[in-house]
Amino acid sequence: MKRLSLAVLIWLLLAGAGVAALFTGARGQFTETFNTDARILHRVLSQRMEQQEAVLNAVDALGQGMDAAALGSYLDTLLRPYPQVVAVERCTAGACRVLGTPAEPPPKLAPALSPDPAVRWPEGGGPLYALSRGDVRVWVDARRLTGALDSGAAPLTYTLFQPATGAVIVNHTQEGGTGAASTTLRVEKVLGTALQPFPIVISRPVPWGVWPWMAGLLWTLLTAGLTALVWRLLEARRTAQHALLDERARAGGVVEAASEAIVALDSLHRVTLANPAARAAMAHPLPPGTDLRDVTTFQATLSQAPFDAASFWDSAGPVALPEGLTLLRNGEAVGVEGSLAPLPGADGTLRGRVLIVREVGPLQRRMLEHLENGERRVREHEDMLAHVSRLSTLGEMGAGLAHELNQPLTAIVSYGQAAARLLDDPEPDLARVRHAVGASVTQAVRAAQIIVRLRQWVRRTPSTARPTDLVQAVQNVLTLCRADLNRLGVRVVTDYADAPLVQADPVQLEQIVLNLLRNALDAVQDTPDPAIELSIVLERGGWSLSVSDNGPGIAAEVAPRLFTPFTTSKSGGLGLGLSLSQTLAQGMGGDLSGANAHAGGAVFILNLPRLELEAASD
Numbered sequence: 001m002k003r004l005s006l007a008v009l010i011w012l013l014l015a016g017a018g019v020a021a022l023f024t025g026a027r028g029q030f031t032e033t034f035n036t037d038a039r040i041l042h043r044v045l046s047q048r049m050e051q052q053e054a055v056l057n058a059v060d061a062l063g064q065g066m067d068a069a070a071l072g073s074y075l076d077t078l079l080r081p082y083p084q085v086v087a088v089e090r091c092t093a094g095a096c097r098v099l100g101t102p103a104e105p106p107p108k109l110a111p112a113l114s115p116d117p118a119v120r121w122p123e124g125g126g127p128l129y130a131l132s133r134g135d136v137r138v139w140v141d142a143r144r145l146t147g148a149l150d151s152g153a154a155p156l157t158y159t160l161f162q163p164a165t166g167a168v169i170v171n172h173t174q175e176g177g178t179g180a181a182s183t184t185l186r187v188e189k190v191l192g193t194a195l196q197p198f199p200i201v202i203s204r205p206v207p208w209g210v211w212p213w214m215a216g217l218l219w220t221l222l223t224a225g226l227t228a229l230v231w232r233l234l235e236a237r238r239t240a241q242h243a244l245l246d247e248r249a250r251a252g253g254v255v256e257a258a259s260e261a262i263v264a265l266d267s268l269h270r271v272t273l274a275n276p277a278a279r280a281a282m283a284h285p286l287p288p289g290t291d292l293r294d295v296t297t298f299q300a301t302l303s304q305a306p307f308d309a310a311s312f313w314d315s316a317g318p319v320a321l322p323e324g325l326t327l328l329r330n331g332e333a334v335g336v337e338g339s340l341a342p343l344p345g346a347d348g349t350l351r352g353r354v355l356i357v358r359e360v361g362p363l364q365r366r367m368l369e370h371l372e373n374g375e376r377r378v379r380e381h382e383d384m385l386a387h388v389s390r391l392s393t394l395g396e397m398g399a400g401l402a403h404e405l406n407q408p409l410t411a412i413v414s415y416g417q418a419a420a421r422l423l424d425d426p427e428p429d430l431a432r433v434r435h436a437v438g439a440s441v442t443q444a445v446r447a448a449q450i451i452v453r454l455r456q457w458v459r460r461t462p463s464t465a466r467p468t469d470l471v472q473a474v475q476n477v478l479t480l481c482r483a484d485l486n487r488l489g490v491r492v493v494t495d496y497a498d499a500p501l502v503q504a505d506p507v508q509l510e511q512i513v514l515n516l517l518r519n520a521l522d523a524v525q526d527t528p529d530p531a532i533e534l535s536i537v538l539e540r541g542g543w544s545l546s547v548s549d550n551g552p553g554i555a556a557e558v559a560p561r562l563f564t565p566f567t568t569s570k571s572g573g574l575g576l577g578l579s580l581s582q583t584l585a586q587g588m589g590g591d592l593s594g595a596n597a598h599a600g601g602a603v604f605i606l607n608l609p610r611l612e613l614e615a616a617s618d
Contacts, residue, residue: 007230030185038189049192068097072099086140089139090135107123109122109130118195120137126169157204158200185203259277265354299325317342336358337360407480412447418432474536503589504608509608511584512592513606547603593607
């Protein structure tokens with residue numbers, strides 16, 4: 001429970017950090033975009049302020065030598081690119097006269113004939129203000145400064161103020177910017193030139209919907225899955241470690257409980273492990289690090305050749321103690337037998353040795369023990385042969401079962417993944433989901449039937465044959481392999497006879513066709529313009545299905561053993577597909593053969609008996 005709580009805590013930390021990073025990155029992106037748009041807006045408005053002053057200076061210069069009518073006509077053309085300039089007046093000491101055709105009638109404002117440029121505001125404020133110089137006055141409508149400048153962009157709101165009084169000149173809100181917002185980005189700037197230093201506040205609301213909620217959810221689910229996977233792997237590793245420690249403890253217990261003297265040595269003949277029987281046989285405590293050669297003395301008897309201790313201890317391979325050898329223990333010679341075997345490491349180098357010593361009695365006792373050991377070895381050999389036979393049969397069954405179940409299980413996974421992707425859509429197509437789930441159920445039933453048929457095959461029980469449409473079986477397999485055919489761009493050519501009914505087991509028949517089609521797919525996957533041809537013809541009173549491809553064909557070294565179990569030319573293949581397919585075909589009264597086609601590639605022909613009722617009707 002503590003480990004699970006820790007895993008949940010780690011997941012929460014990872015998920016929280018990832019979601020925080022996503023939202024922080026999104027806010028940074030929003031802020032950067034807003035700052036860029038605000039700078040553009042500020043620059044454009046400042047440029048238009050400069051345009052207004054340029055218009056003022058141009059009108060002032062032109063008005064010195066041009067009458068009012070000509071100046072008015074000229075101004076109608078001059079002001080067309082500047083919609084924010086709505087009117088131009090020429091003033092005298094008593095009154096001001098509008099020149100040209102104004103876009104808006106200017107408000108009343110007393111003349112001010114100053115040679116210096118100035119900004120003047122009418123009574124009551126508002127968006128209209130005047131730029132005056134000498135006897136010329138240019139009226140500007142601040143509402144027309146932007147026009148369609150930021151239409152179509154993210155909503156921008158700005159408020160323009162009078163520099164002296166702080167009164168609001170324009171409060172511009174972009175359409176669509178009044179909805180609920182999670183936060184509002186804001187910046188304050190000073191607009192215009194030295195003549196028009198208007199404070200401006202630019203802001204943009206950030207709606208709730210633009211935040212990366214879906215990415216945060218996906219990240220949370222992903223970290224949950226990864227955390228669960230890591231937790232399960234760690235749990236499996238901990239279980240494996242406990243199992244290894246238990247196995248070591250059992251092995252140590254077996255060594256300790258053995259009645260034979262067992263001593264493990266390192267490469268320098270120093271003791272690393274000794275069981276109680278060894279300490280009793282050697283009459284020595286044998287602590288780790290003891291050189292066994294210093295505390296052990298073997299002595300030959302008259303009935304054997306001299307014992308070479310140096311070659312015995314340094315032998316590179318297993319060596320047995322000579323018969324009749326004795327061990328000197330407390331001044332007494334005790335007859336012993338045993339062996340010294342090397343302990344190689346994983347890289348094959350010598351890591352140490354194991355010495356096994358057994359005390360032996362008189363000759364008769366040894367002969368009886370040898371006889372008993374011989375009988376025991378015979379029984380063990382028989383048991384071992386029986387065990388190996390069972391393991392071999394079990395291995396063949398397991399390999400066959402894995403080979404046969406691979407296709408329906410792959411289809412189940414593909415349909416399940418497709419259904420999951422469809423359900424993740426905002427508006428899932430339930431009809432396609434039902435189709436994928438139904439196909440998964442069909443393949444699961446197919447897998448169950450394969451297990452039943454394989455069990456019957458192992459028990460040597462006959463298959464369940466019934467009238468079966470051969471074309472329908474081929475179409476079912478083509479549907480199952482349609483994704484791989486499309487992925488590899490394989491052109492499928494079919495030529496079917498009318499209503500080919502055979503006496504066969506439907507599941508076994510589809511399994512044979514699937515194996516043949518899969519082999520053809522593997523053969524043409526590296527072939528330019530890959531093609532597979534399937535044809536059904538009536539031949540010698542039975543139906544023949546041929547599956548041909550334009551691949552490299554059957555290798556010469558494989559052809560003689562094509563239907564022999566465990567014969568394959570594919571890397572990672574089991575070599576059981578064709579063997580099992582031929583066995584199934586023969587069990588249904590037919591046969592399966594294969595050869596290289598004359599035009600290149602390989603062709604496999606499945607012959608099945610014609611349905612008896614159909615033959616009788618002919």
